[in-house]
Amino acid sequence: MRAVIFSGPSLPPAFRPCDPALEWRPPIRQGEVYEAALTRPAIIGIIDGYFEVTPTVWHKEILWAMAQGIHVYGSASIGALRAAELAPFGMKGVGQIYEAYRDGVLEDDDEVAILHGPAEFGYPPVTEAMVNIRATLAAATGHGVLEPTLATRLTEIAKALFYKERTYRAILEAAAKQGLAPALRDFTAWLPRGRIDQKFRDAAAMLHAIGALICSHLSPLRVSYPFADTIAWRAARRRP
Numbered sequence: 001m002r003a004v005i006f007s008g009p010s011l012p013p014a015f016r017p018c019d020p021a022l023e024w025r026p027p028i029r030q031g032e033v034y035e036a037a038l039t040r041p042a043i044i045g046i047i048d049g050y051f052e053v054t055p056t057v058w059h060k061e062i063l064w065a066m067a068q069g070i071h072v073y074g075s076a077s078i079g080a081l082r083a084a085e086l087a088p089f090g091m092k093g094v095g096q097i098y099e100a101y102r103d104g105v106l107e108d109d110d111e112v113a114i115l116h117g118p119a120e121f122g123y124p125p126v127t128e129a130m131v132n133i134r135a136t137l138a139a140a141t142g143h144g145v146l147e148p149t150l151a152t153r154l155t156e157i158a159k160a161l162f163y164k165e166r167t168y169r170a171i172l173e174a175a176a177k178q179g180l181a182p183a184l185r186d187f188t189a190w191l192p193r194g195r196i197d198q199k200f201r202d203a204a205a206m207l208h209a210i211g212a213l214i215c216s217h218l219s220p221l222r223v224s225y226p227f228a229d230t231i232a233w234r235a236a237r238r239r240p
Contacts (some may be wrong), residue, residue: 001021001043001212001213001214001218002021002022002023002041002042002043003021003022003023003041003042003043003044003045003210003214003216004023004025004036004039004041004043004044004045004048005022005023005024005025005044005045005207006025006026006027006028006032006036006045006046006047006048006079007024007025007026007027007045007047007203008026008027008047008048008119008123009027009046009048009114009116009123009124009125009146009199010047010048010075010076010125010199010200010202010203010206010235011047011048011194011200011203011204012122012124013122013123015200015204016207017207017211019211019212020106020228020229022207022210023041024142025080026119027047027048027049027050027058027123028046028048028050028056029049029050029054029055029056029057030048030054030055030056030057030058030061030079031055031061031118031236032057032197033046033057033061033062033065033072033155034061034065034236034237035066036065037061037064037065037068037070038139040068040070041068041070042071042213042214042218042220043070043071043072043210043213043214043218044065044070044071044072044073045072045073045074045075045078045079045206045207046062046072046073046074046075046078046082046083046209047074047075047076047077047078047079047203047206048076048077048078048079048123049077049078049079049237051078051109051113051126056078057082057143058077059082059085059086060089060233060236061236062082062086063086063089063223063225063227064227064233066089066091066221066223067223067225067227069221069222070221071092071213071218071221072086072090072091072208072219072221073091073092073093073094073206073210074086074091074092074093074094074098074206075093075094075095075097075098075202075203075205075206076095076097076198076199076202076203076206077097077112077199077203078112079093079098079206080093080095080097080098080202081100081101081112082211083098083101084101084102085100085101086100087102089223089224089225090221090223090224092209094202094205094206094209095158095198095201095202095203095205095206096135096198096201096202097111097112097131097198097199097202097204100122100131100199106131107224108130110130110163111129111130111131112129112130112131112199113129113130113163114126114127114128114129114163114165114166115163125129126145126167127163127164127165127167127200128134128168129198130158130159130163130165130166130167131198131199132195132196132197132198132199133155133158133166133168133171134155135156135196135198136194136195136196137151137154137155138151138196139197139231140187140190140194142193143190143194145187145190145194146179146186146187147183148167150180150184150187153175153178153180154171154175157171157174157178158171158187167221168191168195172184174205174240181195182185202223215223
């Protein structure tokens with residue numbers, strides 16, 4: 001039994017197990033679920049994916065893959081988004097980020113968006129995901145490092161930043177301009193050791209779930225919907 005997993009900065013190569021049952025591929029682009037499904041894996045896992053200037057993974061290709069009996073899982077980043085959108089059709093989501101999208105607590109794509117370096121350097125993050133910032137601020141509040149009202153202010157400051165500029169340094173500098181620096185001394189000192197990487201946690205949880213499935217006698221997925229073989233879908237399949 002084999003799983004194809006699309007991942008990048010959320011679960012970089014240094015943290016991936018050397019398991020012959022897992023086939024690792026770069027962050028997903030449109031058409032790549034379809035291409036992966038043609039190789040007939042039992043499971044496809046989606047963590048990271050490209051967007052904005054690159055067409056992102058298409059809902060239709062995920063529905064097609066599941067109609068072929070392939071279990072499709074999503075977590076952490078674009079995978080969590082797609083899993084929340086396609087949960088009624090059988091796509092499985094894992095993790096707190098997926099649950100927040102599923103429950104309508106989160107809606108915006110920019111919550112998981114970051115800038116990162118190239119694959120040859122291990123996809124190093126350049127900016128911070130909003131979902132990680134939310135988790136970190138919640139942890140700081142829980143540990144008594146940050147007052148709830150200040151956590152709310154920092155959340156607002158972070159959300160107002162464009163995702164390509166969203167870093168803890170930028171957040172703290174913006175907070176200082178609002179006169180909040182004295183109240184954030186404890187948080188600033190705590191941050192290097194207290195920062196939460198929720199995307200990594202969720203990606204690791206999905207990987208654990210997929211590993212357990214590979215060790216089981218997993219039957220092909222049975223979907224409840226008829227797949228519509230439309231003209232647009234046929235045209236998309238013919239694209240190089």
